[in-house]
Amino acid sequence: MDVIERTWTWLATGSHWTGGDGVWHRLDQHLYLTAVSLLISCAVALPVAVVLGHLGRGGALAVNLSNVGRAVPTFAVLVLLLLSPLGQYGSWPTVIALVLFAIPPVLTNAYVGMREVDRDMVEAARGMGMTGPQVVARVELPLAFPLIMTGVRSAAVQIVATATLAALAGGGGLGRVITAGFRLTDTAQVVAGALLVAVFALLVEGVFVLLARLLDPVRRRSGRTAGKVAPTPVSDV
Amino acid sequence: MAERSCLVDNDWICGEYLSSRGQELVDATLQHIGITLASVAIGLLVAFPLALLARARRSVRGPVLGLTTVFYAIPSLAMFSLLVPVLGLSVSVVVTGLVLYSLTILVRNILAGLAAVPEEAREAARGMGYGLVRLLFGVELPLALPALMAGLRIATVSTVSLTTIGAIIGYGGLGNLVLSGLRSYFKAQVLTASVLCVLLAVVADLVLLLVQRLLTPWTRTRRKRAPRAGAAKSPAGQAVA
Numbered sequence: 001m002d003v004i005e006r007t008w009t010w011l012a013t014g015s016h017w018t019g020g021d022g023v024w025h026r027l028d029q030h031l032y033l034t035a036v037s038l039l040i041s042c043a044v045a046l047p048v049a050v051v052l053g054h055l056g057r058g059g060a061l062a063v064n065l066s067n068v069g070r071a072v073p074t075f076a077v078l079v080l081l082l083l084s085p086l087g088q089y090g091s092w093p094t095v096i097a098l099v100l101f102a103i104p105p106v107l108t109n110a111y112v113g114m115r116e117v118d119r120d121m122v123e124a125a126r127g128m129g130m131t132g133p134q135v136v137a138r139v140e141l142p143l144a145f146p147l148i149m150t151g152v153r154s155a156a157v158q159i160v161a162t163a164t165l166a167a168l169a170g171g172g173g174l175g176r177v178i179t180a181g182f183r184l185t186d187t188a189q190v191v192a193g194a195l196l197v198a199v200f201a202l203l204v205e206g207v208f209v210l211l212a213r214l215l216d217p218v219r220r221r222s223g224r225t226a227g228k229v230a231p232t233p234v235s236d237v
Numbered sequence: 238m239a240e241r242s243c244l245v246d247n248d249w250i251c252g253e254y255l256s257s258r259g260q261e262l263v264d265a266t267l268q269h270i271g272i273t274l275a276s277v278a279i280g281l282l283v284a285f286p287l288a289l290l291a292r293a294r295r296s297v298r299g300p301v302l303g304l305t306t307v308f309y310a311i312p313s314l315a316m317f318s319l320l321v322p323v324l325g326l327s328v329s330v331v332v333t334g335l336v337l338y339s340l341t342i343l344v345r346n347i348l349a350g351l352a353a354v355p356e357e358a359r360e361a362a363r364g365m366g367y368g369l370v371r372l373l374f375g376v377e378l379p380l381a382l383p384a385l386m387a388g389l390r391i392a393t394v395s396t397v398s399l400t401t402i403g404a405i406i407g408y409g410g411l412g413n414l415v416l417s418g419l420r421s422y423f424k425a426q427v428l429t430a431s432v433l434c435v436l437l438a439v440v441a442d443l444v445l446l447l448v449q450r451l452l453t454p455w456t457r458t459r460r461k462r463a464p465r466a467g468a469a470k471s472p473a474g475q476a477v478a
Contacts, residue, residue, distance in 0.1 A: 003322040070391065071438035073398040075412060076431035079419045083427055161312035168314070168405065169419055178318050182405065187322050194318035198311045205310045 006188035029172035033163045037098035045106035053114025062111035069104035074162045094166045102155035109151025113144030142217040149212035160201045251425035269410025272400050276332050277393050280339030288347035309341040313402040331403035339392040346388025350381030386449035397438040
């Protein structure tokens with residue numbers, strides 16, 4: 001197919017990778033947006049989820065948040081923030097939109113993970129004289145780790161996808177390669193940009209799957225394979 | 238004080254916008270609904286046999302689950318862009334992309350629903366002489382319905398939201414209005430289209446919830462854990478989570 005050949009030629013052309021519109025610069029912007037937004041959303045959502053999960057309160061909030069997050073189109077929020085007074089602060093409207101959509105998966109999964117810890121284990125830990133914070137740090141967090149990481153992973157993938165959309169609204173990131181391709185009606189560039197975005201997203205997903213395996217405290221200690229990988233929790237009944 | 242038009246002031250909320258561009262909004266909403274319905278319907282039609290195949294053969298299960306997971310990780314803008322050279326700048330690009338996304342959720346939920354069917358129910362049906370097809374549609378599918386419907390609701394709500402990205406090739410329903418509103422800095426248009434999009438998702442979710450309740454009336458009575466025989470029927474309208 002002609003498109004494949006032309007896409008390959010586009011990707012193989014050195015000048016497309018360097019400079020202000022080059023792939024490396026766009027990748028740099030994408031990575032930066034992703035990292036900053038993921039860090040902020042984890043810093044906000046994880047403590048809240050851990051405390052709520054430990055106390056067993058606010059379950060409805062944690063679950064409904066992710067349902068609401070699904071119903072609101074990321075693209076619309078991105079545009080709304082850009083048109084709002086916040087729009088003049090560079091990439092901050094984009095970061096805020098990314099954080100807003102990354103919080104629900106992190107919060108919901110971490111909350112569910114904390115709640116799904118075997119109650120007998122928690123009781124046993126308390127019986128051994130552990131204080132609340134000790135129960136959290138030594139029992140609940142290690143056991144909830146796989147689900148917490150699932151949440152962080154979905155948030156990361158979500159951020160990468162939404163950051164791509166920032167390009168539609170004139171922001172940076174790899175999405176710019178695609179939108180520029182559309183503007184130039186250069187199909188090869190559109191496909192090349194899409195391939196780059198897809199590969200980047202899959203790499204991010206892969207890195208987090210790997211991280212979850214390597215860092216799992218329970219698995220590290222016992223060397224056993226922990227239970228099956230939990231799918232995204234189906235929160236609706 | 239002379240009244241100034243809210244269109245001139247570029248207000249976020251503008252009644253005049255609603256009255257003067259009503260037709261545009263209706264058209265965009267209809268396109269949005271059409272794209273969503275087509276995508277979810279095709280997604281369901283593809284996901285069902287795919288899930289059955291994945292259940293029947295282990296060799297199919299791995300690739301199907303793996304591939305649909307990969308699809309889900311690909312950002313929508315990239316997904317649509319990759320489909321453009323194959324399908325051209327047409328609405329089928331958007332529908333195909335959305336179908337691929339919905340497969341991830343639907344296949345998983347159908348599989349989970351079928352796996353949760355109690356073996357006793359299957360045994361009993363076989364003992365009564367049910368064939369494979371009748372077993373599937375008469376026993377397994379009804380019992381898998383709650384999981385299937387939960388998946389359908391998630392898939393539908395996500396599809397309503399993702400349809401907006403179709404605006405990149407001009408088939409994004411309300412997303413078209415958001416994108417053109419961004420380019421012309423037209424606040425009322427962006428806000429109105431966004432709110433309509435969220436409303437659409439909420440309404441779709443509620444309709445499916447209603448369908449789910451009508452299709453699975455037993456889930457409501459079972460939840461009350463009423464004694465098996467002779468118990469008075471639990472009052473209707475008992476709230477479910």
